[in-house]
């Protein structure tokens with residue numbers, strides 16, 4: 147069976163633990179994958195490399211697909227986020243985070259089936275900050291016509307292909323009339339002239355957040371600029387069981403990097419208790435995407451086996467602590483492996 151190369155970045159904190167568990171499940175499921183290990187984040191710094199080594203970028207350029215663990219970013223000082231750099235350098239402009247209830251994971255709401263699409267390259271993540279005077283610092287929010295058009299087109303095309311019914315844009319264009327205004331006008335125009343098949347809705351983000359926590363089932367696809375997408379992703383994770391169950395993908399026109407929504411969780415790193423499911427679900431997204439791109443049904447079948455395995459494990463009550471269970475990272479991986487079918 148032909149094996150496809152995939153760049154693997156274990157990352158920091160709980161990253162290496164959950165990555166090893168995910169690699170084990172994929173191997174047992176017979177995934178036709180050949181891992182190309184690369185470093186980024188603190189692991190790269192400790193090995194005497196740049197925080198985002200050029201050879202890691204080159205490897206993703208060459209192989210097109212990567213699975214990535216979380217990378218730590220110092221708060222209030224130090225280097226620019228590796229995650230943000232990676233998305234910008236490879237123009238991975240669309241972050242996609244499916245948020246769904248999982249059978250066996252009890253939460254406040256049933257029937258949650260949301261997809262968050264986050265613009266991944268600009269907004270307040272421009273990284274342009276200035277000390278203006280001794281008293282004043284500024285952070286620049288950037289919106290370009292190119293990027294807002296690109297994400298609007300991508301989102302409506304995605305919604306159409308995946309047979310989703312509605313896109314809701316969360317914005318603050320009442321205050322940020324130029325930047326959020328540009329974002330909103332692009333989405334409105336693409337809907338009106340190219341995709342009237344998809345229902346379209348705009349909502350000021352504060353009211354949108356209230357409606358999300360009152361009844362998330364009223365939403366289908368959420369389209370947000372960078373910072374709003376970041377914040378709302380974690381909020382939505384909380385609706386379906388937490389950060390341990392929400393996967394993610396960062397898509398560009400040619401490359402895709404798959405990673406969970408969660409970070410490096412320093413509070414539980416090294417304890418063997420992290421939930422590997424979010425990264426495992428990200429790997430399933432990756433296998434499905436690679437199957438589409440490469441036309442290899444073996445990848446698709448493998449994705450189905452893994453999905454069946456983790457669904458059966460959860461239904462049997464096999465859960466990590468964040469979901470109210472008692473299993474550690476490796477024990478949960480074992481529970482999935484023994485149910486691959």
Ligand code: NAD
Nearest residue numbers: 216217218219229389390408409410411413414420421468
């Ligand atoms: P976090 O997502 O790492 O953790 C938030 C909370 O969720 C913690 O209590 C943690 O224990 C828990 N949690 C997260 N993932 C879990 C899992 N798989 N299983 C069980 N519990 C889990 O967020 P944070 O603490 O705000 O950030 C820590 C670091 O991660 C920061 O340096 C931040 O910059 C970085 N970060 C990286 C990414 C990424 O690499 N894409 C994303 C978010 C945050």
